[in-house]
Amino acid sequence: MSTLSRGLSSQFEVIWAVMLRETLTRFGAHSFGYLWALLEPLLMIFTFWVLMTIAHRPAPPGMDIFTFLCTGIVPYNLFTNTANKVADSINGNRPLLYYPLVQPLDLVFARTILEIATYGAVFIILMGGHALYHHHLEVDDALVASMGLLVAGLLGASLGMVLCMLGQYSKFVDRARGFIFRPLFWLSGVFYTVAHLPEKARDAVLVNPVLHCVELVRAGWFKSYHDTYVTVTYPLLFILVLGFIGLSLERAVRTRIELT
Amino acid sequence: MIELKNITKLYRTKTGENLVLDDISVFFRARESVGILGRNGAGKSTLLRIIGGAEMPTYGEVIRTGQVSWPIGFAGGFSPSLSGEENCKFAARIYNADIDQVIDETRDFADIGDYFFEPVRTYSSGMRARLAFGLSMAIDFDIYLVDEITAVGDANFREKCQRAFDARRERSSLIMVSHAIETLQKYCTRCALMLDGKLTVYNSVDAAARVYDRSLKLKGKKESAQKAG
Secondary structure (H helix, E strand, O other): OOHHHHHHHHHHHHHHHHHHHHHHHHHOOOOOHHHHHHHHHHHHHHHHHHHHHHOOOOOOOOOOHHHHHHHHHHHHHHHHHHHHHHHOHHHHOHHHHHOOOOOHHHHHHHHHHHHHHHHHHHHHHHHHHHHHHHOOOOOOOHHHHHHHHHHHHHHHHHHHHHHHHHHOOOOHHHHHHHHHHHHHHHHOOOOOOHHHOOHHHHHHHOOOHHHHHHHHHHHHHOOOOOOOOOOOHHHHHHHHHHHHHHHHHHHHHHHHOOOO | OEEEEEEEEEEEEOOEEEEEEEEEEEEEOOOOEEEEEOOOOOOHHHHHHHHHOOOOOOEEEEEEOOOEEEEEOOOOOOOOOOEHHHHHHHHHHHOOOOHHHHHHHHHHHHOOHHHHHOEHHHOOHHHHHHHHHHHHHHOOOOEEEEEOHHHOOOHHHHHHHHHHHHHHOOOOEEEEEEOOHHHHHHHOOEEEEEEOOEEEEEOOHHHHHHHHHHHHHHHHHHHHHHHHO
16 A cells, blocks of 8 residues: 555544544433434424414425425534534544544544534435425435535535634634624525525625525525526635635644643 | 654743743664653653654654554543543544454453443543553554553552563563653663753663752752742
8 A cells, every 4th residue: 555545544544433433422422412413403493484484474486484494404504513513623622632643634524524424414304304294305406405515514614624723823713603603694595595585685695605505405406496696616615715724724733732 | 763853842821932842852762661751840741742743843853663652641532421442442443453352452451340331531540541551552552652650550550561561572662751760760771851841861760860860959959049048
């Protein structure tokens, strides 16, 4: 084996081991741990379902309230949870860095893969459950919908990586995180679609890359919904830039990470 | 073997920069046992973490050949919420060792009974040390880094550690940090002394110990002179 492939396989082993460990600590502590990953979006869907019913606001044409909310909340949660989990990846796993084989980026990658896999499964279970209940499944373009989810996860991971590395310089970053995420919830198209917004509002929310991910999931899932405003290149650009900044910061921060 | 080239480590503290390791260059041969002697807080553990690669030096370079262990000590890489067994599984996975074999051998060596299946946070420091030492013995390393750990535990356990190392001396080397001269005398042939961020290597533990004693006395005198003045 060449040095490169040996290095790669050893890195995969480390990432795999960290993922298994994360699953144990996060979900294994309580037997209903994994259920929580399902319950959290379900509760949010239920809340907005009630709100929309009270407000007499129907789902956009061709969607019912459940699938409309599910295609909004799952990618949004995937983004925020990946960002938060990755931002905490060093602080939450510091003892592991005591093993020289485990490097900060392994922790970042392990959490990214785990979040995307978890929320991908949550999406399939929720939407699949709904389809089974109604004996009806119609997906316009599964690839576009999956890409929306994947891009949401990667966007969260790249932002989380920048926050994680900055957090090694200043504790303030961790406290400021909430201020970034709170307004994003209202700007990400979770309970409205871009096509039905007035033009001015539309231009404003289109600046937000998370909205593009949500819209991609919906455009991919629903035959009746066409979105001509969003592109996958826009969030990808964010991922590239944030990823570049995050990786550069990691190099700068390496010598500063303290184990004790 | 391990070679350190111009290793310098600065920690940024509230009062400014703290120079812990000051331009250290040293060469450790394969299959030799070297002690590192120094006061508490002299930077010994930092040096060990840098040798292992868990921490990066601010400047300088470390060249390693062979599989180097993590610094075996109390701090350890253990996740407090996971059991001893699960922590062993993790280590076995990342070092690509046989998981069942590592678990059996560690359990045997650590000899902590059913605590092996309890979360590590419930362990005493002695039990942690037993687990850490047992685990490192179960995974084959070419170079063992040991941080004070053998000074703990009862006589029985200390003897067990020494036997385990004696059995390995043929194929593995040992770098051991301690402020206890007696421990280093048992394990090491050469000895380095850590003083004010500098590392000096002596050909015997006794030689290093003499300089160490003198430096302690000198420091004591200085302090009492300062108090008197």
